[in-house]
Amino acid sequence: MHFRKLGKTGMEVSEIGFGTWAAGGSWGTTDDTDALRGLEVAADEGVNFFDTADVYGDGHAEELLKRAFSDRSDIYIASKFCRAGDIHDPASYTEESVRGWLEGTLRRLGRDTLDLYQIHCPPPEIIKEGSVFGVLDKLKQEGLIKSYGVSVETVEEGVASMQHDGVDVLQVIFNIFRQKPVQRLFPEAQQKQVGILARVPLASGLLTGKFSQGHQFEADDHRSFNADGQAFNVGETFAGIPFETGVELSRRLEWIAEGRHSMSRAALRWVLEHEAVSSVIPGFKNEQQAMENIMAASVKGFTEEEMQRLQAFYEQEVHDLIRGVY
Numbered sequence: 001m002h003f004r005k006l007g008k009t010g011m012e013v014s015e016i017g018f019g020t021w022a023a024g025g026s027w028g029t030t031d032d033t034d035a036l037r038g039l040e041v042a043a044d045e046g047v048n049f050f051d052t053a054d055v056y057g058d059g060h061a062e063e064l065l066k067r068a069f070s071d072r073s074d075i076y077i078a079s080k081f082c083r084a085g086d087i088h089d090p091a092s093y094t095e096e097s098v099r100g101w102l103e104g105t106l107r108r109l110g111r112d113t114l115d116l117y118q119i120h121c122p123p124p125e126i127i128k129e130g131s132v133f134g135v136l137d138k139l140k141q142e143g144l145i146k147s148y149g150v151s152v153e154t155v156e157e158g159v160a161s162m163q164h165d166g167v168d169v170l171q172v173i174f175n176i177f178r179q180k181p182v183q184r185l186f187p188e189a190q191q192k193q194v195g196i197l198a199r200v201p202l203a204s205g206l207l208t209g210k211f212s213q214g215h216q217f218e219a220d221d222h223r224s225f226n227a228d229g230q231a232f233n234v235g236e237t238f239a240g241i242p243f244e245t246g247v248e249l250s251r252r253l254e255w256i257a258e259g260r261h262s263m264s265r266a267a268l269r270w271v272l273e274h275e276a277v278s279s280v281i282p283g284f285k286n287e288q289q290a291m292e293n294i295m296a297a298s299v300k301g302f303t304e305e306e307m308q309r310l311q312a313f314y315e316q317e318v319h320d321l322i323r324g325v326y
Helices: 032-044 056-069 095-109 124-129 131-141 155-161 185-192 203-208 243-251 263-272 287-298 304-321
Strands: 003-005 012-014 049-051 076-081 116-120 148-151 167-173 195-199 277-280
Touching: 003 277, 012 277, 032 056, 032 287, 056 076, 056 095, 076 095, 095 131, 116 131, 116 167, 124 131, 124 155, 131 148, 148 155, 148 195, 155 167, 155 185, 167 185, 185 195, 203 243, 203 263, 243 304, 263 277, 263 287
Parallel strands: 049 076, 076 116, 116 148, 148 167, 167 195, 195 277
Antiparallel strands: 003 012
């Protein structure tokens, strides 16, 4: 496992990290024993960064992390807040609200302090108004959090967030189907020493190549109930691409697996080709999926010609199909 600086936080994080949304809920059937085994294997293989949120399984994902790492001080954990309330209501970002959510997160994690606390995809007006950053500064001064950042939906939100000096990390949707951050957001983040966490790196599974047309997802899987953005930003599901179209596009990318074992490993490797990325955080439900993601760190990189080919594919074939704010 290789490690990269997470912006100016002082943390050296594994370039393959893990998100815990799938383990916590809203991705169909899950099993705690399988999820805990996946967490254990990941840590044994050198993964030291895990991302979660208070709304993943209504706190269940945080509780799983406590069960897995209660005795591991070498494991970095990031969580997120605000979506347990009304994200458009300024009251959701007051000191009382944020402190309450943080106390709940720390209790579920079994920790006295949190390595990274992120605002969970707030609307742009909250970022622009900015008072929540003062709240986070205070919590940091009190030692309840070590650093903070923002999980954003758009490049513009990311740029606006970086106007606040205390923002150490941005979490963004970034994958072969979603390349927009490369042009402006990544260079500005590097200039300001802001770490980048790449979420939805496999486009909700499309970039694994395992789905066929007509695949049916379980009712409690967000790939079913949010396929067209019915519950939250459509970009969080299949990177904003209609599922059937995404399956067709993925078939045209099968070549990336040549010499890299699988499409999923290749897709994660592509994310890591961008030096602005501190860690890519795919999800998992079990040991097999965890190991498949981890192995992406050891496959061969992409040539400049291949990178240009994938950029052209995005610009000419994908960009105009993406729905939702971007």
